[in-house]
Amino acid sequence: MFASTTGIVRTGVISAFAAVAILTGGAMAAADAPAPTPGQLESTLNQFSDPGVATGPKTQLMVNGGAHSGNIDRMNQGLQNYGHVGFTVSNVQASGDTAKAQVAIVSPHGTMPGVPMTWQNTAGKWELTEQTGCTILAMSMEPC
Numbered sequence: 304m305f306a307s308t309t310g311i312v313r314t315g316v317i318s319a320f321a322a323v324a325i326l327t328g329g330a331m332a333a334a335d336a337p338a339p340t341p342g343q344l345e346s347t348l349n350q351f352s353d354p355g356v357a358t359g360p361k362t363q364l365m366v367n368g369g370a371h372s373g374n375i376d377r378m379n380q381g382l383q384n385y386g387h388v389g390f391t392v393s394n395v396q397a398s399g400d401t402a403k404a405q406v407a408i409v410s411p412h413g414t415m416p417g418v419p420m421t422w423q424n425t426a427g428k429w430e431l432t433e434q435t436g437c438t439i440l441a442m443s444m445e446p447c
Contacts, residue, residue: 336424338397343429344404344422348390351431351439354382365436366423374445381443386411392420400424401432408442 350356351364358376362368368375382388389409396403402422408415421432431439437447 335397335399336427336429339395339402339422339424339429341392341395341404344392344395344402344406344420345390347422347429347431348392348406348420348439351436352382352388352390354379354385363430365431365433366425367433368430368436371433371436371440371447374440374447378440378443378445381445402429 347364351361356379358372358379361375361379362372365371365375387410391407391409392404393407394405400423402424404420404422405416406418406420408418418438420435420438422429422435423432424430433447440447
């Protein structure tokens with residue numbers, strides 16, 4: 304009888320540890336990222352469009368940004384004398400590791416309202432999706 308009670312206790316302890324491992328490891332690792340604020344997303348856009356930020360750091364603001372470093376470098380050169388580009392992010396909708404929002408882009412030539420953009424949470428950081436980064440690059444005549 305003692306052997307079977309020990310087996311039951313061991314099974315119970317193993318099950319408890321497995322439940323804790325699932326709750327603190329596997330299940331939580333796949334949990335949704337906290338929704339970003341409009342300010343967080345605007346910060347990413349402002350850094351990406353700032354000609355004072357070097358190409359290397361900008362590649363880290365965009366999913367697969369390293370593949371577009373030449374485009375980003377040429378965008379930086381073009382922005383040197385262009386003037387300030389600003390962004391207003393609204394209507395943020397987050398689902399899992401993806402966030403979508405409407406963005407008004409303000410440039411020396413006027414405002415372009417309601418541009419849909421998307422971000423992806425990668426390792427706890429909201430990055431422009433490759434499609435959104437390429438949209439911005441296309442606006443600066445550097446399409447991907």
